Amino acid sequence: MEYKAISILVSGKGTNMKHIFQAINKKILSDFIIDSVISDRNCDAIKYAKKRDIKTFSLKKDKFLSKKIDKILKKHFPYVIVLSGFLSILDELFCKKWSGKIINIHPSLLPKYCGIGMYGMKVHKSVINNKEKISGATVHYVTKNIDKGPIILKKSCKISNKETVLSLSKKVSLIEREILIKSIKNL
Numbered sequence: 001m002e003y004k005a006i007s008i009l010v011s012g013k014g015t016n017m018k019h020i021f022q023a024i025n026k027k028i029l030s031d032f033i034i035d036s037v038i039s040d041r042n043c044d045a046i047k048y049a050k051k052r053d054i055k056t057f058s059l060k061k062d063k064f065l066s067k068k069i070d071k072i073l074k075k076h077f078p079y080v081i082v083l084s085g086f087l088s089i090l091d092e093l094f095c096k097k098w099s100g101k102i103i104n105i106h107p108s109l110l111p112k113y114c115g116i117g118m119y120g121m122k123v124h125k126s127v128i129n130n131k132e133k134i135s136g137a138t139v140h141y142v143t144k145n146i147d148k149g150p151i152i153l154k155k156s157c158k159i160s161n162k163e164t165v166l167s168l169s170k171k172v173s174l175i176e177r178e179i180l181i182k183s184i185k186n187l
Contacts, residue, residue: 003032004033005033005035005078005079006020006078006079007037008084009037009039009084015173020184029185032079037054037057040086045084057072082105083105085120095142106140108137111147114148115147116146128164137154137155153182
């Protein structure tokens with residue numbers, strides 16, 4: 001059987017990377033393998049991937065980051081590139097070259113709460129502070145415009161009056177897991 005390679009770009013814990021790995025092991029994503037994990041800093045996700053014998057690359061975050069990632073990807077021929085909590089901004093040339101192959105999971109219902117500086121708990125805090133009634137997550141294609149690429153899938157959840165940033169984060173994380181796996185499976 002020929003597998004479709006996934007390259008994952010990470011910056012932190014790699015929660016969604018772990019979800020992909022689990023979905024592959026449970027045969028939910030039976031046609032896929034994680035071929036490489038690339039980070040823009042030393043992080044827990046790299047340690048997790050190394051323990052599972054996945055090729056890892058920890059790169060220095062600088063103005064050449066997109067070029068360095070491109071050089072690695074050219075050797076791995078990924079079917080899809082997944083940004084899993086990847087905090088660096090990929091340059092326009094990179095986004096154009098890999099157009100239609102790069103997806104991102106974002107912890108809000110795009111187009112709300114997006115752009116530079118809007119990630120993770122910062123998003124959830126803003127949602128709570130603005131007294132929103134719903135939140136959720138979105139999987140979208142990556143383009144040169146941050147969090148503005150075509151939406152692949154999104155799902156919402158209700159926010160209770162007693163919601164905290166942490167409880168909302170947990171709700172949205174479950175949604176992220178579901179829609180990211182569905183999005184990869186349906187590509």
